[in-house]
Amino acid sequence: MRTKQxxxxxxxxxxxxxxxxSVHAGDLTGAGATxxxxxxxxxxxxxxxxxxxxxxxxxxxxxxxxxxxxxKTVDFGASxxxxxxxELEKEGLMQFPAIIxxxxxVFNLDGIAAGQLKLTADVISGIHLEKITKWNDPxxxxxxxxxxxxxxxxxxxxxxxxxxxxxxxxxxxxxxNADFKATIGSGTAVKxxxxxxxxxxxxxxxxxxxxxxAFGYIEYAYAKKNKISxxxxxxxxxxxxQPDDDTFKAAAVxxxxxxxxxxxxxxxxxxxxxxxxxxxxxxxxxHKTQAEAxxxxxxxxxxxxxxxxxxxxxxxLDYVPLPPATVKLVQESWKANLKDAGGKAIW
Numbered sequence: 128m129r130t131k132q133x134x135x136x137x138x139x140x141x142x143x144x145x146x147x148x149s150v151h152a153g154d155l156t157g158a159g160a161t162x163x164x165x166x167x168x169x170x171x172x173x174x175x176x177x178x179x180x181x182x183x184x185x186x187x188x189x190x191x192x193x194x195x196x197x198x199k200t201v202d203f204g205a206s207x208x209x210x211x212x213x214e215l216e217k218e219g220l221m222q223f224p225a226i227i228x229x230x231x232x233v234f235n236l237d238g239i240a241a242g243q244l245k246l247t248a249d250v251i252s253g254i255h256l257e258k259i260t261k262w263n264d265p266x267x268x269x270x271x272x273x274x275x276x277x278x279x280x281x282x283x284x285x286x287x288x289x290x291x292x293x294x295x296x297x298x299x300x301x302x303x304n305a306d307f308k309a310t311i312g313s314g315t316a317v318k319x320x321x322x323x324x325x326x327x328x329x330x331x332x333x334x335x336x337x338x339x340x341a342f343g344y345i346e347y348a349y350a351k352k353n354k355i356s357x358x359x360x361x362x363x364x365x366x367x368x369q370p371d372d373d374t375f376k377a378a379a380v381x382x383x384x385x386x387x388x389x390x391x392x393x394x395x396x397x398x399x400x401x402x403x404x405x406x407x408x409x410x411x412x413x414h415k416t417q418a419e420a421x422x423x424x425x426x427x428x429x430x431x432x433x434x435x436x437x438x439x440x441x442x443x444l445d446y447v448p449l450p451p452a453t454v455k456l457v458q459e460s461w462k463a464n465l466k467d468a469g470g471k472a473i474w
Contacts, residue, residue, distance in 0.1 A: 154181035155426055159192015159205030160291045161327040163226050163409040165348040167205075169440045170433040177432070180425060188327060190289020190315050196220065196412045202426050204412040207291020208315050209391035215412075221464040222412045223390055223457045225430060227447035229375045230295045230405040231357040233332070233350050235341045236262060238275055241356040245270045245367050248303030248360075248404070254281055254342060255300070256310055257321045262340060277340075284334045284343035287324025289315045295407040296344045299395040303363070303404065344405075347371075348444045362404045363396050370403050375447045378406035384456050413465060420467035427461055427474050 157167075164186040171182035185191070189206035196204025197218055210222060232246055250266050253259035259266055263276040286293045294315045301308035311317050325331040328349045335341040335355055347370045350357045359367045368374045378397040384390050394406040411430065417423030434457075438448040449457070461474040 154183055155203075155422070155429060156183050156201045157192075157203045157205060157411075157426075158185040158187055158195045158201045159412075160189045160207045160409050161186045161329060162189075162207045162228060162230075162292050162295075162346040162407070163205065163446070164328075165346075165352065165444050166226055166228075166437070166441050166446050169444065170429075170437045173436070173440065174429055174432055177436075178428075180429070182429065186327060186329070188286070188288040189291030189294070193289075193412070196414070199414065202413075202422055205409060206315075206412065207407050207409045208294035209389060209393070209408075209410050210412065211391065212388035215389050219415050220412050221389075221415050221460065222410045223430075223460055224384070224392070224408040224449060224453065225411050225433075226441060227375055227379050227394070227406065227408050227449070228445070229347045229370045229378075229403045230292055230299075230344050230407065231347045231350050231370045232360065233335050233343050233345055233355045233357050235335050235337075235339055236277065236279070236356070237339070239356065241350075241354075242359060242369050243271075243274060244356070244358040246358045246360060248300055248307075252300055252304040252307035254283060255319065255321070256306065279340040282338050282341045283319070283322030284325055284331050284338075284341055285319050285322045286316075286326075286331060288326050290327075291315060291407070291409065292328055292344065292346055293317065295393075295395055295405055298393060299405040302396040348446065351445060360404055362400070362402050363398055364400045364402070366400045368401060368403055370445070372442055372445050372447050374401050374403035375406045375445070377401035378403050379408075379447060382408075382453075384453050390456070390460065415464050416466055416468060417473055418468055420471075420473045423465060423467075424473045427465070431458070 167184050175181045192204035192206050195201045262279045298313040301313040325334045328345045331343045331345050332349045332353050335343045361367050377399050378394050382392045396404050434454045441448045462472050465473050467473055
């Protein structure tokens with residue numbers, strides 16, 4: 128019965144998966160990560176009001192975004208798992224970070240409010256590996272004295288599609304738990320031992336809301352928007368922290384964008400007492416040679432405008448805008464890498 132409920136949720140979520148603003152001739156097209164969709168939608172609405180240029184962004188998952196930019200069916204792709212320098216070179220692509228946010232563990236339990244439940248990487252790994260199957264398991268109870276944990280089965284919900292959110296979640300757990308790394312590992316798509324899949328952050332959020340005892344992982348903006356309870360996490364320094372823009376920012380403070388090939392910085396399991404351990408950046412991918420230089424320039428103008436004018440919108444949704452020094456590095460990478468068909472820089 129529980130599985131049937133979840134499968135209905137998957138179908139319902141898939142029906143509304145292509146979340147985009149209305150598209151008109153001359154609008155920009157992008158596709159990929161669901162992780163940054165709330166802020167891209169917010170930026171797009173404001174940018175259209177300011178410039179008259181719209182954005183049709185398909186929230187289909189990082190894997191879909193990578194496939195579509197490689198196939199040249201969109202003006203830009205988006206992924207929360209950065210491509211390696213080798214793959215970028217092979218495909219003729221460049222990438223740059225657009226925004227920073229966090230993945231959070233979410234649950235559906237009566238009587239336990241958002242932020243009350245404490246979890247660790249070891250306990251979460253045990254849940255995913257089917258070693259912890261009830262909410263009142265001694266391992267969870269030991270972390271949460273005083274909470275009335277029910278004798279209720281844990282229904283795991285994970286992503287069904289190729290997902291940068293899954294990459295960030297599994298990368299964090301792989302770094303923090305050797306058993307998880309050896310059994311499941313890190314990637315945009317992994318072989319989960321248990322659970323039911325949902326498409327996009329939207330699908331996972333919907334399924335967690337639908338089933339009592341459900342447990343999943345989603346980008347924080349989806350948890351807030353849908354009023355889904357999240358848990359605290361114990362970070363690398365042994366401190367339990369809440370997800371918010373301050374703890375995401377703390378995880379990003381030591382990021383060395385300049386020295387990392389392809390700017391492919393992964394922000395999971397960073398040191399620092401305030402650091403949220405499942406933090407990540409979302410990346411934009413574009414072809415180095417822009418056959419339609421005007422369109423490529425229009426994409427850059429959208430992100431330039433968003434960097435300059437979208438910080439307050441990002442903070443409102445608990446994302447972290449890139450600091451000015453990082454924005455400068457991004458714009459330098461535009462100048463160095465993005466050319467028209469004749470080899471002339473478009474920025």
